[in-house]
Structures are given as C-alpha cells and as structure tokens.
Amino acid sequence: MRGAALVAPLVVAFAAIQIASRGTAIPIRALQLLALGAPALAGYVFARHGRWFGGGALALNAAVGALLLSFCGAPLPPAAPYVGDLPPATPPPGLAVYQLPTGVNHRTAAFAYRGGGFGDRRDFAMAAALIVHPRGDLLIDTGFGRDLARQIALMPWRFRVVTDYARSTPAADQLAAAGRDPARLAGILLTHAHWDHVSGVADLPGVPVLVPAAERAFIDGGGWITAVARTIPPARLAVYDFEGGPYLGFPRSHDVYGDGAIVVVPAPGHTPGSVIVFVALPDGRRLAFVGDLVWQREGITLRQERPWLMRRAADLDAAAVRAGIRHVAALAARFPELIVIPAHDQRGFAALPRLPAR
Numbered sequence: 001m002r003g004a005a006l007v008a009p010l011v012v013a014f015a016a017i018q019i020a021s022r023g024t025a026i027p028i029r030a031l032q033l034l035a036l037g038a039p040a041l042a043g044y045v046f047a048r049h050g051r052w053f054g055g056g057a058l059a060l061n062a063a064v065g066a067l068l069l070s071f072c073g074a075p076l077p078p079a080a081p082y083v084g085d086l087p088p089a090t091p092p093p094g095l096a097v098y099q100l101p102t103g104v105n106h107r108t109a110a111f112a113y114r115g116g117g118f119g120d121r122r123d124f125a126m127a128a129a130l131i132v133h134p135r136g137d138l139l140i141d142t143g144f145g146r147d148l149a150r151q152i153a154l155m156p157w158r159f160r161v162v163t164d165y166a167r168s169t170p171a172a173d174q175l176a177a178a179g180r181d182p183a184r185l186a187g188i189l190l191t192h193a194h195w196d197h198v199s200g201v202a203d204l205p206g207v208p209v210l211v212p213a214a215e216r217a218f219i220d221g222g223g224w225i226t227a228v229a230r231t232i233p234p235a236r237l238a239v240y241d242f243e244g245g246p247y248l249g250f251p252r253s254h255d256v257y258g259d260g261a262i263v264v265v266p267a268p269g270h271t272p273g274s275v276i277v278f279v280a281l282p283d284g285r286r287l288a289f290v291g292d293l294v295w296q297r298e299g300i301t302l303r304q305e306r307p308w309l310m311r312r313a314a315d316l317d318a319a320a321v322r323a324g325i326r327h328v329a330a331l332a333a334r335f336p337e338l339i340v341i342p343a344h345d346q347r348g349f350a351a352l353p354r355l356p357a358r
Ligand SMILES: [Zn+2]
Pocket: 194, 196, 197, 292, 343, 344
C-alpha cells in the first residue's frame, strides 16, 4: 500500500507525458481516474500507515498536480497593436514556394501549446519548403533526411521514449523526382539548427547552409539537440549578417536577394539564432515561416506558449519566445493576408502546393 501510494503519482506523470508527447493510446479516462485515485491513496496511507510515506506521497501528488496544471491554457497578454504597413516587395514573376513534407511526429495539441487537448492528436509536420527564385533556389529547413534512423540514435533515451515518428520521402529525393538537381540549390536557410530541421542536410552535399552568427555558435555548444548539425562539415556553414534595418517591428533584417521577396529577421528564444523567414509571393500573399516559435498555429492565434515541460526541454529563453509570440500575433492581427507557417503545423504548409513530379 505504501509503495503503491508513492508509485501512483509517478505513473500519472509518466502517462500524462506519454499521452501528450506521442498521442499514445492510453485511455485518457484511465489517466483521469488514476490522477484522482493517487492523491486519495496518499491521503489514506498518511492517515493509516504513517506520516513519512503518506507525506511523501502527498508531496509527490502535489508536484504532479502542478505539472498537470502547467498544461492548462494561459493566454499571453496581447502586444500593443502593430501600426506599420507591409514593407514593399517586388518579387520576380517566377517566384514560387512549394512544400516538401518528409514525415511526421505523432504528437498532440497538449504537447504543442498550453490549453491544447491531450486527446487532440496532431501529426507534427517534418518538412522543407522550396523557394524557387530566378536568382537561386533556396530550401527553408530540410525535414527528415535519408539518415534519420542513425541520427535518432544520437538522441538521449529520454527523448526517444517520448518520440514516435513516421518518415516519407526525403527532400533531396523529392527534388530529384521533380527533375530538379539538388546540387543547384543556392542554399539551405535554417529557421534554427535543431536535429529535425537539419536531418536532410547530409542528402544535399555541397549546398551552403545559411545561418546567423548566433546559430553558428549554438551548433557547437548546443548539446545533443544540435548533434546532427555538428555532423555538417563546418565549411558548408555560411554565416550571414542582419545588415538591413527594422522590418515589421523586428530590429534588424537580412534581405536575401535585395528585392524584398525573401527577408530573414532574428527571432531568438527557442535557440539563440532562430529566425523568421518572410516571403512575398507575386500574387500579393505573404508567408511567415516562424520556425519553432510555436509548434502549432494556436500558439499564435490563441497566444499560448508551450507547456512548462516542453519549454524546459526545447526553449533556451522562454521569455524571448513569449515576446516573439506576442509580436507575431500582433502582426497576424494587423495583416490578415499574412500566412503564418509554424515549422511543425501541417495546416500552415497546406497553403503551399506540392512539388510536381516531372
Ligand atoms: Zn523543430
């Protein structure tokens, strides 16, 4: 009885994390019953079997209760309304953007943002986007590459136990199937250097990997989550500067081709050198590839940050992420034509066509 009282809250925590992370088929009803039963059991043990075991079990239950409460919704306060206009852009007529889905991670809304449901399964997109530009085509991130299994083996067990993925066609193979020589890419523009965004870099040998200086430094010091990025030959990492002025309320910017069509701004927090890539399409639409600022679009539309556990695991500077969420939410409110594409939200990518096979 005493042992069960101590183990029960740990089972609740483990089950909750498993359900949120993998969409595991543990019935949520069973979790709810366990979450109610565990404190009751602890109270019984406290009253009948002694203060030490019972007190310890009650304290564990309190900690697990705090963990579960940290998944509840808590909208961030809105930023002041954004009053600027859309910056001018003259995208060339040939500019086009395609989605290259490479697989999914089976997760839930609860994993992605505070207030998300444990039973609300979300297949996180693992994707690249291809920007076709007359001056040189770019990939935004790479999604899952051919070497995924070996890369996952580089991850710690605590990551693998909460990750359940399915792969499809790597970006390099999709480019080849469409008759596009991957070697002709002008560069791979990373939203950040986490493993799941650089997994396919090795399939695109020789293509420069474009990162700001802060992310270049983070690759070396990022621990296991940049272990895959550290397998990129350093000579391929091309560091760019934010030489341009303010852009949509961000302090600095990098206009890749000088035509306002592809503009990168710093959005640190998730990683030190995380960026947002704004793309202006010839038809007037604007895209915002916000990387992992949020994992699902509700992070922006509801201004909900990641739950505490996921912030701890994934974000280096949660306060900076919060500021980024509030600012992008203000931009989204000001510009309904802005399509916000979080790197792991399939609904965002649905706005982009697939690459036609030739
Ligand atoms: Zn990611």
